[in-house]
Amino acid sequence: MQRSTSEYKLKPIKRQARQLLGYPHPKPVPRGLHAEQWIGISRDEFHRAKDSGIQYLRSAFPLLHLDGAADGREGWTRDDCLRYLRANGWASTPKSACIGCPFHSNAQWRRLRDEQPEEWADAVAFDAAIRAGNARGNAMGKPLLGEAYLHRSRRPLDQAPIDRVTSHEWAQRQTDIFAQIADAELDDNDAEGCSPWSCRSEETTHVHRESA
Numbered sequence: 001m002q003r004s005t006s007e008y009k010l011k012p013i014k015r016q017a018r019q020l021l022g023y024p025h026p027k028p029v030p031r032g033l034h035a036e037q038w039i040g041i042s043r044d045e046f047h048r049a050k051d052s053g054i055q056y057l058r059s060a061f062p063l064l065h066l067d068g069a070a071d072g073r074e075g076w077t078r079d080d081c082l083r084y085l086r087a088n089g090w091a092s093t094p095k096s097a098c099i100g101c102p103f104h105s106n107a108q109w110r111r112l113r114d115e116q117p118e119e120w121a122d123a124v125a126f127d128a129a130i131r132a133g134n135a136r137g138n139a140m141g142k143p144l145l146g147e148a149y150l151h152r153s154r155r156p157l158d159q160a161p162i163d164r165v166t167s168h169e170w171a172q173r174q175t176d177i178f179a180q181i182a183d184a185e186l187d188d189n190d191a192e193g194c195s196p197w198s199c200r201s202e203e204t205t206h207v208h209r210e211s212a
């Protein structure tokens, strides 16, 4: 969500960059001085490679310029990255995302439920807590119209049909390119990744709402 991006990603990154440059807030950073941050956007998601828009913080995208991709083109795809990680002993590398991200696929919710029970409990509690909207918004006279849910089925998360394999997941399983890739990794592909300067919530509504 945009608020989580700004609070938990952008602010700490900016604070640390200023610290490293020797100009912590509120000191102005001199023009021309900047930190470079490397962001792992793969070629399949090159449209997410965005600059920070902050004069003292420049983004670099090293994966987009690597040689050695399976198709011989410049830049690595997600499959190139997975192949490299497997070859170096990293068996399972699911995409990272906030625990309660409303863009999780069913596969991602299942993995959270089955492999990370504490985080799953957190997400279920968070989902219940957002039903009536944001407390501050309500207090300020801007109530949520309807109800908010994390899962697209608009059901409480612990009752949502996350065991349903979507048609997209089936399609991906049937076009399995690398037999050794675990199902979990394949399933993970139906949701795009999220990065500090290209949060998915900038493109679509981030909480599923149901009209009252």
Ligand code: SF4
Residues within 6 Å of the ligand: 001, 002, 004, 005, 096, 097, 098, 100, 101, 102, 103, 194, 195, 199, 200, 201
């Ligand atoms: S879109 Fe999801 S992963 Fe990205 S910042 Fe928002 S909640 Fe987190």
